[in-house]
Amino acid sequence: MTVVDLPLANTLTVQSNGKSTKNKLSMVIFSGDMDKILAAFIIATGAAASGMEVTMFFTFWGLKAIQKSGVITGKGLFGRMLGMMNRGGLDAIGPSRLNMGGMGRWMFKLMMKQKGVASLPELYEMAVDLGVKMMPCQMSMDVMEIDPQLFQDNVEPPVGVAAFIEEAAESKATLFI
Amino acid sequence: MSTQTTGMVLDLKGLLCPMPVIKLAKAIKDIPVGEIIEAFATDPGVMADIPAWCRTTGNELVTLEKIDKQFRFVVRRVK
Numbered sequence: 429m430t431v432v433d434l435p436l437a438n439t440l441t442v443q444s445n446g447k448s449t450k451n452k453l454s455m456v457i458f459s460g461d462m463d464k465i466l467a468a469f470i471i472a473t474g475a476a477a478s479g480m481e482v483t484m485f486f487t488f489w490g491l492k493a494i495q496k497s498g499v500i501t502g503k504g505l506f507g508r509m510l511g512m513m514n515r516g517g518l519d520a521i522g523p524s525r526l527n528m529g530g531m532g533r534w535m536f537k538l539m540m541k542q543k544g545v546a547s548l549p550e551l552y553e554m555a556v557d558l559g560v561k562m563m564p565c566q567m568s569m570d571v572m573e574i575d576p577q578l579f580q581d582n583v584e585p586p587v588g589v590a591a592f593i594e595e596a597a598e599s600k601a602t603l604f605i
Numbered sequence: 606m607s608t609q610t611t612g613m614v615l616d617l618k619g620l621l622c623p624m625p626v627i628k629l630a631k632a633i634k635d636i637p638v639g640e641i642i643e644a645f646a647t648d649p650g651v652m653a654d655i656p657a658w659c660r661t662t663g664n665e666l667v668t669l670e671k672i673d674k675q676f677r678f679v680v681r682r683v684k
Contacts, residue, residue, distance in 0.1 A: 470622065470623045473627055474622075474623040474626055474627070476630075477623070477626050477627045477629075477630035477631075477658070478626070478630070478658055478661040478662055479630075479661065479662045543621060544619045544620060544621055545621045546620075546621075546623075546624055551623075554627060558627070558630075
């Protein structure tokens with residue numbers, strides 16, 4: 429009878445593709461709604477302040493959150509229409525419910541200000557300050573005809589799904605918002 | 606009230622989640638290891654959040670108390 433030597437040490441650390449898990453949070457930001465983006469940035473800044481490395485992957489409507497204010501995206505007719513009807517920038521996005529043509533956005537902003545909740549632009553700045561990494565999705569940018577130059581200055585070059593999976597695979601926590 | 610010397614006093618009054626934790630995380634980098642931060646807040650959320658932040662980051666929660674409508678806490682920088 430032979431004694432099998434179990435590599436116990438290796439079973440104790442979580443490994444993925446030869447890499448061990450980092451104290452890291454990876455987030456997919458799919459929504460472009462003000463309330464969901466607010467939740468995303470609260471979690472991102474909170475995690476960064478707790479010593480975690482944070483990566484946010486922005487895709488589809490989520491791209492509206494990292495777009496500069498006051499720019500209109502789109503190249504062709506449909507892309508231009510999409511850009512006009514769905515303005516980007518943290519000041520232009522509305523809540524997922526009860527927006528009522530911008531009235532809801534105005535009301536929520538006012539109520540948050542009265543209660544002393546940090547505004548979205550303030551939270552965004554905080555996230556940048558804390559070193560939160562933001563990556564846009566190349567494919568959605570192509571579909572929606574969004575030029576990478578229209579993103580905020582801190583935003584990393586566009587990436588694809590494999591880049592996000594690489595980040596997610598070495599993370600302790602992953603969120604889809 | 607404890608008698609230890611305070612490294613820094615942080616005013617977090619009027620701030621809501623996640624600002625107390627973020628301001629604390631930033632401020633603790635400005636004091637040497639072993640020193641303490643004394644903070645005052647009005648957000649009841651700090652009762653759960655400050656102990657959780659201390660457990661996650663490995664810093665020591667010295668005191669956390671409610672005084673009338675305010676919250677006072679002392680955190681020691683461990684690393």
